[in-house]
Amino acid sequence: MSTSWLLSTPYSKLNHHFYRRLRRKHRLIYSRDLLFSGTGEQMVTTNSASSSRGAFTTLKERVIFEKEIKKSKFIAIAGHIPDEGSAQSFLLEVRDPRATHNCWAYKVGEQYRTNDDGEPSGTAGKPIHSAIASSGLDRIMVVVIRHFGGIKLGTGGLVRAYGGVAAECLRNAPTCIIKSKVPMGLEVPFELLGALYHQLQSFQAEDIKQDYDTGKDGVTMVTFKVDFDHAQGLEEAIKANCSRDIVFYKH
Incomplete structure (x- = not known):
C-alpha cells in the first residue's frame, strides 16, 4: 500500500481514533492577537506547500x-x-x-x-x-x-x-x-513491537510513544518523529522487517 499523507487521505480510510488524536495534536493555529511592541505594518502569508518540510x-x-x-x-x-x-x-x-x-x-x-x-x-x-x-x-x-x-x-x-x-x-x-522532523504513526501487533523498535532505533526516531487504546485486541498505536530525509527509508525498513501490510500516517 502506498504512503498515505494525513491531510490528503479521506477520513473514511483513516483509523478514527488516530485521526482525531493526531489532528488535535498538530492543528495549526494563528492568533491575530499575538502581541508585539510598536506600531506599523504587519503581515502574515500562508502557503500550503510550506518550506518547513525537509x-x-x-x-x-x-x-x-x-x-x-x-x-x-x-x-x-x-x-x-x-x-x-x-x-x-x-x-x-x-x-x-x-x-x-x-x-x-x-x-x-x-x-x-x-x-x-x-x-x-x-x-x-x-x-x-x-x-x-x-x-x-x-x-x-x-x-x-x-x-x-x-x-x-x-x-x-x-x-x-x-x-x-x-x-x-x-x-x-x-x-x-x-533537518525537519516528520511526525509519523502506525498500528502494530504486540508481537512485532520488538522488530519495530529495532528499526526506530536504527533510524534515530525521537519522541516515541505508545497508545494501547486502539479499540483492537493485541494492537497498539506507536507514534514518533524522524528526520525528513529518513522517513521513506524507515517506512521501507519497517515494512521489510515487520509487515508489508502496516499503514503509515504522516503529517
Missing part, C-alpha cells in the same frame, strides 16, 4: 551589525527563532526602549510578519523582510534599531538604510542546516 538553513547564533547613516545609528540584530511564537520573546530581549524606532521582520517557512514601528509605511519592515528572503535563511528574525541623528533620510533613504543593514548583518553570519 532541511532548511538558519542562523547558528545571534549576530549584530552596526552602521551610522547621516548621523543616525542603525543596529541590526538577527537570530534564529524556532517558530512564530518565539518572535515576541526575541523582540522583547533585543529591542531598545530608548531608541527612536525598533523595526523588525521575521520569516518562518512561508509565514512572515513585519513592523515599521513608527517609520513611514513600507520603509522599514518590508526592506528587512526582503533582506531575509534574499539571504535564503529560514526561521530567523531581524530587528533593526534606529537612534535618530537629526537628519531625515526620506522614504528612499530609509528603505536603503533598513534593508542595507539587515542584509549586511546576514551576509557573513554563521549558519547551520537543520
Whole structure:
C-alpha cells in the first residue's frame, strides 16, 4: 500500500481514533492577537506547500551589525527563532526602549510578519523582510534599531538604510542546516513491537510513544518523529522487517 499523507487521505480510510488524536495534536493555529511592541505594518502569508518540510538553513547564533547613516545609528540584530511564537520573546530581549524606532521582520517557512514601528509605511519592515528572503535563511528574525541623528533620510533613504543593514548583518553570519522532523504513526501487533523498535532505533526516531487504546485486541498505536530525509527509508525498513501490510500516517 502506498504512503498515505494525513491531510490528503479521506477520513473514511483513516483509523478514527488516530485521526482525531493526531489532528488535535498538530492543528495549526494563528492568533491575530499575538502581541508585539510598536506600531506599523504587519503581515502574515500562508502557503500550503510550506518550506518547513525537509532541511532548511538558519542562523547558528545571534549576530549584530552596526552602521551610522547621516548621523543616525542603525543596529541590526538577527537570530534564529524556532517558530512564530518565539518572535515576541526575541523582540522583547533585543529591542531598545530608548531608541527612536525598533523595526523588525521575521520569516518562518512561508509565514512572515513585519513592523515599521513608527517609520513611514513600507520603509522599514518590508526592506528587512526582503533582506531575509534574499539571504535564503529560514526561521530567523531581524530587528533593526534606529537612534535618530537629526537628519531625515526620506522614504528612499530609509528603505536603503533598513534593508542595507539587515542584509549586511546576514551576509557573513554563521549558519547551520537543520533537518525537519516528520511526525509519523502506525498500528502494530504486540508481537512485532520488538522488530519495530529495532528499526526506530536504527533510524534515530525521537519522541516515541505508545497508545494501547486502539479499540483492537493485541494492537497498539506507536507514534514518533524522524528526520525528513529518513522517513521513506524507515517506512521501507519497517515494512521489510515487520509487515508489508502496516499503514503509515504522516503529517
